[in-house]
Amino acid sequence: MTDISLKVNLGGLVMKNPVTVASGTFGYGIEYDHYFKVSELGAVTVKSLSLKPRPGNKPPRISETPAGLLNAIGLQNVGIEVYLKEKLPLLREKNCTIIANIYGFSPEEYAELAQRLEKEGGADAIEANLSCPNVHDAKASCGPALVAQSPESVAEYTRIIRSATSLPLYIKLSPNVADIREPALAAQEGGADAVALINTLLGMNIDVETRRPCLRNLVGGLSGPAIRPVAVKMVWDAARVLSIPVLGMGGISSPEDAIQFLLAGATAVAVGSATFRRPDAALQIVKGLHDYCARQGIDDIRQLIGALES
Amino acid sequence: MTDISLKVNLGGLVMKNPVTVASGTFGYGIEYDHYFKVSELGAVTVKSLSLKPRPGNKPPRISETPAGLLNAIGLQNVGIEVYLKEKLPLLREKNCTIIANIYGFSPEEYAELAQRLEKEGGADAIEANLSCPNVHDAKASCGPALVAQSPESVAEYTRIIRSATSLPLYIKLSPNVADIREPALAAQEGGADAVALINTLLGMNIDVETRRPCLRNLVGGLSGPAIRPVAVKMVWDAARVLSIPVLGMGGISSPEDAIQFLLAGATAVAVGSATFRRPDAALQIVKGLHDYCARQGIDDIRQLIGALES
Amino acid sequence: MTHLLDCTVLSNAEVAPEHRRMILRGEAIARDTQPGQFCMLESNPGLIPFLRRPMSIERSEEDRFSVLYKIVGEGTRLLSKIQPGDTVNVQGPLGKGFPIQPGYERHILVGGGIGIAPLPGLAEALIRQNIATPEVLLAARSRDMLLCEEDFKSLGCSVLLTTDDGSAGMKAFAADALREMKPHEKTVVYVCGPMIMMATVHRLCMETGSLCLASLEAHMACGDSVCMGCVVETTFEEEFRRMVRVCHDGPVFDSRHINWNAGAPVS
C-alpha cells in the first residue's frame, strides 16, 4: 500500500488528518484519552469557554428525537482560568493540537478570551462560537437573537476578535439563516481564517402526556444524523463562494458521512453527537478515511475537497 | 364514553377533525380511497397545481437520509385544467373537503389559479405554496430564492392572491429563514386566513462511491421525522405572534407527533411523508387523536391548541 | 386491487451468498398478483430506514407469494433478520406487470443478477396460459450468484447461462449472449437487470426488430403513485408526458418508450 497523506491545512493550522471533534461534545479534550489516544485526531476542540465559569441551564437539558437529539446545555463551562490552569497542561502533555472554542457576551469578551488564549499558549487555533442557541431566554430566542444570524454583526465581531489574536481564527455559524453565504462571507471579510458550520438547528420537543416541553429551557439545538443533509448543503453553499476553508460538521457518524462533507467542500470535519454513541467515533472516522482513500486509490485526501461531480 | 369533538375551524374552513395530508404526498387525494375512506380526513390537500402541466425534474428525485428523505420532484403536476376536469369530480363524489395547493411563477399566476379554483368550485380552501425548494436551478437555490424567504414578497403575494379569492387562504412558508415570525406576520398582514408550515428544509446527500449527488437536481427538500423538532419550534414561534391559525406539519408520523403540534399552537396538522410509510397514516392519526382525548378526558380537541404548559 | 396486509413470514432462507427468498402468507396479495408486479415491504418497525422497500413478487400461489432479494444496505439487511413466524406489513401488488404477448413466436426471458426476481412467475404464466415455454438467459457475476436456474429448468425452459468471470456458461455480457440466440421480429424479450444491461438488450432488440419489455427500477418513496418520486424519462414528445412513474406506469415498459440516454435513473 502506498503512503496516504491525510494532512490538511485549516486556515493556517496544520492538522495531521482532517478530523476534529465538535465543541461541547468532547469535554475539555482529555476525558476520553483512555478510550483512544486523542492526540491521534487532527485536533481536539474544547467546550466553549467563557471568561467566567457558567452554571448553564436548568435540567432537563437533553431530549432525544428521531435520529438526533436536542440539547439546551447553556454553555456550562469551567471558565478560561480553570481551563488554562487545569485542562491545558493535560492537553499539552498529550501533545494534542488544540482548537479552543470561545463564547462571549460582547465582541470585547471574545477578544479578551482570544488574547489570553494566545498569550498563555492555550490554543493552536480559535473557534468563536457566534451561534449558540441556548444562552438566551427561549421565548426570546426564536428571532435573530444569535450574532451569526446578522452578517453585519458577524463581520464586526470577527474584525474585533481578529485584531486581538494572530492565531488561526474560525467563526462558527448557525444554520438558522436563509442564506448561509451571507454570514460566511461576512466572516471572511472580517478576517476569519475559516468558517465552522453548522451549529445546531433550533428545535423543540414536547411530552404529550405531561404537555410540557421536554427541555426545561423549552427550546434546544438539534444535532445528530437527522441534520446531516442540511449541514452538507450549507457546507456546499458556503465553500463555493468562500476563498477561506470550511470546517464542516453536523450529523457525522461514519467515514462516509465525513467524506460527504469533504466532497461538498469542507477542508476538515468535526464529529459531534456521534461521540455520545461511540466514544471513539472520531478516531474510527480517521481510520475509515484512510481506508476509503486506499480503496479509491487516493494518495492525498486533499484531492477529495470539493470534488463533488455535479 | 362521552362524545368527543374533533372539529376545528381553520381560517374559515370547518374541518371535522384537525388532520389533513401534506401537499405532494397524497397525489390528487383520491388515489388512496381504497386503503381508507379519504373523506374521513378533516380535509385532503392536493399536490401543488400550476397553470400548465409540469414535467418536473429529472430523476433521481428521492434520496433517503436518517429518519427522513430528500425530494426534488420539481412540482410535476397535471395542471389546473386536468385537475378540474378529471380529479375534482372524483373528490367531490367522495365528499372530500378539499384544500387545493397552488404554485405560480408570479403573483398573478397564483391569483389566476385561485380565481379559477373558486369559480369552478375546485377547492374549499386554497394553500399557496410560496416555498417550494425544487423549482429553481439548484446552484441558484441556496440563496433566498424562495418567495417565502422575503417577508415583503410574502405580503405582496398574499395581498394579490387575497384579492382574487374569497376562499379561505393559507400561505405555506419555508423553514429556511432566520425568523419564521416575519414571513408569518407578513402573510397575516397580506390577508391570509392561516399560515401553513413547514415546507421542507433544504438539504443534500452525496453518494461517496460515485462522488455524485444522490439527487439529479443536487439539492432537495428534507422531510420526515428528522425535521419534526424544527417544525414544532416554528409552529410555536409563529402561533404566539399570530392572530390567524396555523396549519402545522413536518415529520408527523404518530398521533403523539400531531399532538405536539397542537400543543405548540397549531389548529390543524398535515401528515406528509408518513403516508409513504403507511398509506393510511393520516387516518390512524385521526383515530389516535380521538383515543388521546378519551384517555385524557378531553371532550373538545380545541382545548389542546396552544395548551403547552411552559 | 392493492392491499395493505400484515403477512406472516413462512421462510426467509439464503439462496446464494447475500441473496434470500422470503415466502409470505398474504392471501389477497397472492391472489391478485400479475407477473412483473411488485410490493412495498416494511423492513423494520423503527424509523430507519423510514421508507418501505420495493421488491418484485417472484411467484404467487394460493395464499402465499415470494420475493427474492439481495442484501445491499440497511433495509435489506433488516429484512434478512426477519424470522419465520414474524409479521411483515406488505403493500401490494403494485404497478403494471409484464403484458403477456400472445402474438409472438419466441419468448426470451433475460435476467441479470437479482433482476431475475420477477421472471419465474412470468415463465409460469406463459406456460400456464399456453403461450410458450420461454427460453431463459441468466446473467450473473459468477456461478454462485446464478439464481433460479433449476426452477426454470424444472418448468421445462431451456436455460442459457453467462457469467462475468466465466465460472458458469459463457463468459459474455447478456446482450452478446442474447445476440447468439438470434432473436427476430417475432421474438419478445422480457428483460430485468442493471440499467446498463437493459439498455444494451434494448439496442440489440431494436437491431433485430424484436419487442423488448423492460422492468425498471427507481428510487421510490411511496411506491404507489402519489409522490412523483420514481419517474423515468420517456421518448414522448409532449413535455408534460416526458416523465412517467415507474411504480404506476411501470415497472415494465416497452423499451422504445424509455429514453435510454437520459442517464441511469438510480445513482
Added chain:
Amino acid sequence: MTHLLDCTVLSNAEVAPEHRRMILRGEAIARDTQPGQFCMLESNPGLIPFLRRPMSIERSEEDRFSVLYKIVGEGTRLLSKIQPGDTVNVQGPLGKGFPIQPGYERHILVGGGIGIAPLPGLAEALIRQNIATPEVLLAARSRDMLLCEEDFKSLGCSVLLTTDDGSAGMKAFAADALREMKPHEKTVVYVCGPMIMMATVHRLCMETGSLCLASLEAHMACGDSVCMGCVVETTFEEEFRRMVRVCHDGPVFDSRHINWNAGAPVS
C-alpha cells in the same frame, strides 16, 4: 477504569411483567464495577434510538455482570429483543457508586420500582465487607412488580414490602414504611427510585438525622462526563458549582447536596 466492550449476552429473561434481567459477559467491566455504578448500553445497531441507554449494574461476578430493566420505550424494547449469544456494546462502569459507610449501625436499602436495580450488588458488598447485613425496604405498584425479594432474603437480609395497592406487604408509601422502621442518627439509608419517593425519603432522613444516599437519574447523552447534559441542581452556594453531572459526580449523592425543590430533572 471505564471500558468499551462488546459483551456477549448470556441471558435476557423476564423477571416480572415488562421487567427483564440481562446477564452479560464482559470481564473488565465486571471486575472494575463498584455497587451503584452504571453502564451505557447500545440498544440497537441502527440510528434510532441514537443514544445509548444508561442502566445500573445490578451485580457483577467474575467475568459477568447483570442489569435489571423495565421496558418503557423504544430503547428498552429493543434491548428486550436481544437474544442470548448476541453481542451488545457496553461502556462502563460509569459514575461513582455508593460510598460504603462503615461508621453506621444500621444500613437500610430502599428501592422503589425498577430503582431497586443497583441494590442487590450493594447488599452483597456490605455483607462481604463485614459491614452489616442490610435491612431492605422494597416498594412497588403491586405484588407482581416486586423485584429481587428472594435475592435479598437468600443473602440473609430482612425484607419489608410495600405496594401501592396493598397486594403484598403494607399498603403505604415507601417513606411511611421507612418511618416505621425508625431510622436514627446512626442509620444510613441508601435509596433509589422515583424522584418523588427519594425526595420524601430524604425529608424523613433529615427529620430523623439519618444519612441519606440517593441514586439519581437524568436524561443522559454521553453518560460519561463530556456533554454536560445530565446535571442536577445542588444546594451549593457558588453559582458555578450549582449544577453537577449525574454521570460523573453521581449517580449517588448525599441527599443534602441535592436541591429537591428544583423540580424533577426528568420530565
